[in-house]
Amino acid sequence: xxxxxxxxxTFKVFRFNAETDYLPTYINYxxxxxxxxxxxxxxxxxxxxxxxSLSYRRSCRxxxxxxxxxxxxxxxxxxxxQNVDQLIETYGTELTIEPLSIKRAMKDLIIDKEDFWVKxxxxxxxLDADVEDKPENEHFVTPAQVDQLLEADYCIQCxxxxxxxxxxxxxxxxxxxxxxxxxxxxxxxxxDNQDNERLNAVNQEGSGVxxxxxxxxxxxxxxxxxxxxxxxxxxxxxxFEAGLAKNNIATRHAVYFKDSxxxxxxxxxxxxxxxxxxxxxxxxxxxxGMQMIAKGKAHVNIFNVPKSDKMDEIKxxxxxxSTAKF
Ligand code: SF4
Ligand code: SF4
Ligand code: FES
Numbered sequence: 528x529x530x531x532x533x534x535x536x537t538f539k540v541f542r543f544n545a546e547t548d549y550l551p552t553y554i555n556y557x558x559x560x561x562x563x564x565x566x567x568x569x570x571x572x573x574x575x576x577x578x579x580s581l582s583y584r585r586s587c588r589x590x591x592x593x594x595x596x597x598x599x600x601x602x603x604x605x606x607x608x609q610n611v612d613q614l615i616e617t618y619g620t621e622l623t624i625e626p627l628s629i630k631r632a633m634k635d636l637i638i639d640k641e642d643f644w645v646k647x648x649x650x651x652x653x654l655d656a657d658v659e660d661k662p663e664n665e666h667f668v669t670p671a672q673v674d675q676l677l678e679a680d681y682c683i684q685c686x687x688x689x690x691x692x693x694x695x696x697x698x699x700x701x702x703x704x705x706x707x708x709x710x711x712x713x714x715x716x717x718x719d720n721q722d723n724e725r726l727n728a729v730n731q732e733g734s735g736v737x738x739x740x741x742x743x744x745x746x747x748x749x750x751x752x753x754x755x756x757x758x759x760x761x762x763x764x765x766x767f768e769a770g771l772a773k774n775n776i777a778t779r780h781a782v783y784f785k786d787s788x789x790x791x792x793x794x795x796x797x798x799x800x801x802x803x804x805x806x807x808x809x810x811x812x813x814x815x816g817m818q819m820i821a822k823g824k825a826h827v828n829i830f831n832v833p834k835s836d837k838m839d840e841i842k843x844x845x846x847x848x849s850t851a852k853f
Pocket of ligand 3: 585593606
């Protein structure tokens with residue numbers, strides 16, 4: 528089988544030096560791309576053959592160190608893992624290469640990740656266990672107990688999810704998906720015997736797990752399949768189970784969501800807003816509510832929400848999968 532011929536692709540690359548530049552520029556580099564090339568090959572080619580002043584980070588070249596994460600056409604990728612042909616299929620032959628976070632750019636594709644590490648430290652991303660000075664045996668962990676970590680330990684701290692999260696983009700206090708995944712990883716570890724300190728850290732209003740808007744972007748971009756939103760949902764449950772949940776709009780939203788499905792077999796959108804918001808807060812959703820009613824996505828009469836004809840089955844499902852103290 529003959530190899531596919533190379534294709535000429537224009538890479539429009541973000542250039543900026545925080546020490547000397549007021550605004551960034553974009554420089555176009557035309558490169559012949561083969562079907563085997565990953566984005567890091569292109570950056571290396573540009574630096575070695577076309578423009579030695581281009582700066583970017585790379586180390587392992589095997590998707591392990593997490594340092595080469597950047598954005599192509601706005602989507603976070605690992606440069607050493609992302610095949611260019613696949614990008615061409617999606618975006619065509621003009622690709623824009625930018626740092627993970629433009630506002631944190633220091634030199635070209637290199638960013639200042641300090642906020643990422645500060646957030647990471649907030650969740651105590653380490654095992655907190657009492658260990659004897661001279662233990663006689665290893666602390667055995669069964670395969671089933673390892674499975675409880677849900678592969679959260681696959682995270683390579685690349686920051687792709689953190690710098691793609693819309694909640695974090697508008698709220699600098701939000702701890703972010705990578706740190707939550709790390710918090711879950713140690714909270715779920717049977718050897719960890721920290722009380723509620725870690726859960727209290729992720730349970731804060733304005734910065735904690737309740738400010739996630741469940742857009743799924745973190746799951747979408749993660750190159751290691753960590754699925755941070757799944758870990759955030761687990762932390763919600765852990766907070767409830769530990770009896771730490773406070774009565775606020777986010778926890779009321781979770782409570783009503785479950786109750787609505789258990790009661791009607793479906794989500795009662797209007798009731799959800801009324802219960803979660805309480806008082807006057809619900810009036811700010813009036814316009815969207817009317818639009819939803821017009822499109823048949825919400826019920827006018829919250830006292831007469833239609834029920835599924837499989838209620839017995841649904842109730843059993845909800846009861847069997849719910850361990851949280853709501
Ligand atoms: S699901 Fe939540 S944490 Fe993940 S990107 Fe969206 S808002 Fe951020
Ligand atoms: S969860 Fe995934 S995307 Fe986020 S930092 Fe870890 S490896 Fe990167
Ligand atoms: S260079 Fe290490 S993950 Fe890409």
